[in-house]
Amino acid sequence: MKGVVFLGNRRCEVRDVPVPRPGHGEVLIRVEAAGICGSDLHVYRRTDATEQVRGHEACGEVVELGPGVLRVKVGDRVSVHHHQGCGACYQCARGETVACTVRHQIIGVDVSGAFGEYVAAQERNCIPLAATSSFVDGAFLACVGSTSFAVLRRLGVSAHESVAVFGLGPVGLSCVLVARALGLRVVGIDVVPGRVALAQVCGAQLGVDGSQDDAVSRVRKFGAIPGTDRGEGVDYVVETSGSTAGRGAVLPCLRREGKGAFVGVASSEPVINPSDIHGRAATLLGSIVFPLAWMWDLARLCGVSGLSFEPAVTHRFRLDDAVEALRVADGAVGGKVVFEPSAP
Numbered sequence: 259m260k261g262v263v264f265l266g267n268r269r270c271e272v273r274d275v276p277v278p279r280p281g282h283g284e285v286l287i288r289v290e291a292a293g294i295c296g297s298d299l300h301v302y303r304r305t306d307a308t309e310q311v312r313g314h315e316a317c318g319e320v321v322e323l324g325p326g327v328l329r330v331k332v333g334d335r336v337s338v339h340h341h342q343g344c345g346a347c348y349q350c351a352r353g354e355t356v357a358c359t360v361r362h363q364i365i366g367v368d369v370s371g372a373f374g375e376y377v378a379a380q381e382r383n384c385i386p387l388a389a390t391s392s393f394v395d396g397a398f399l400a401c402v403g404s405t406s407f408a409v410l411r412r413l414g415v416s417a418h419e420s421v422a423v424f425g426l427g428p429v430g431l432s433c434v435l436v437a438r439a440l441g442l443r444v445v446g447i448d449v450v451p452g453r454v455a456l457a458q459v460c461g462a463q464l465g466v467d468g469s470q471d472d473a474v475s476r477v478r479k480f481g482a483i484p485g486t487d488r489g490e491g492v493d494y495v496v497e498t499s500g501s502t503a504g505r506g507a508v509l510p511c512l513r514r515e516g517k518g519a520f521v522g523v524a525s526s527e528p529v530i531n532p533s534d535i536h537g538r539a540a541t542l543l544g545s546i547v548f549p550l551a552w553m554w555d556l557a558r559l560c561g562v563s564g565l566s567f568e569p570a571v572t573h574r575f576r577l578d579d580a581v582e583a584l585r586v587a588d589g590a591v592g593g594k595v596v597f598e599p600s601a602p
């Protein structure tokens with residue numbers, strides 16, 4: 259089959275590689291959609307080559323069952339949680355395969371990944387798609403979509419509350435889409451105008467160009483009672499940019515007793531003064547990946563609410579065009595870039 263490997267220094271190529279074999283409790287999936295993620299780009303920019311077929315946001319149709327598979331059937335449309343655990347430890351019992359302490363394997367890192375025509379995955383990592391969800395929706399469920407859902411769940415959001423999303427790359431845009439499906443009011447902030455516009459296509463009621471406007475005061479006003487101009491701040495801030503500026507804006511944007519979540523990784527500069535948390539009676543938390551059961555919950559939410567991640571997609575490629583696909587994703591000015599390996 260065809261598979262994309264990274265050669266180091268922003269180079270990649272499509273190779274002919276063996277089709278993975280499904281082991282005990284595993285299934286083989288024909289990949290119909292695979293998203294390029296920020297974490298793929300971190301590896302793409304590294305100097306060293308990686309021999310493994312990359313990609314961890316896989317969705318497709320099950321074509322073969324390994325021995326001992328109980329639930330999944332050939333023909334099922336599934337999204338694949340990319341962190342495969344042992345299934346036996348405390349963290350796996352909680353569905354937190356991301357923190358498995360016994361045998362933690364990431365698809366596209368430790369085993370052959372989503373940027374190939376086929377991927378093998380543990381049955382318990384395969385989550386059924388709603389009939390109305392596309393394979394591209396499923397690729398979002400596999401990582402960025404569910405990561406965004408998990409942030410909002412950890413924050414404990416309710417309908418009609420307000421959230422500011424800093425950073426409008428694929429994670430931020432997914433956050434906008436999920437927040438709107440949950441009935442929140444959303445303001446999106448980025449320094450790339452095209453991404454601010456995309457957030458509004460995804461349903462954000464307000465977009466702020468952080469390079470032009472005073473983002474904090476506009477976000478604080480967004481949290482006011484409509485028709486009044488007393489900017490009390492927003493109920494929640496989700497920080498996906500990882501930048502010093504974005505992280506530093508979290509507390510100033512929050513209303514008293516508001517909650518902020520850190521999702522993006524980039525800067526390591528300290529930006530938070532504990533006195534500011536105290537003074538606002540604020541809650542700050544970190545959020546990374548998501549437990550397996552929450553992915554089932556998001557699949558259900560998509561089915562019952564009509565939530566789709568398609569509006570966040572700006573580029574679609576075949577595997578043969580991997581060099582161009584990675585170049586576009588690396589440019590970080592558009593929305594989500596996806597592979598559709600089986601597209602005609």
Ligand SMILES: [Zn+2]
Pocket residue numbers: 295296297314315401402
């Ligand atoms: Zn990802």
Ligand SMILES: [Zn+2]
Pocket residue numbers: 343344345346347348349350358359360361
């Ligand atoms: Zn485990």
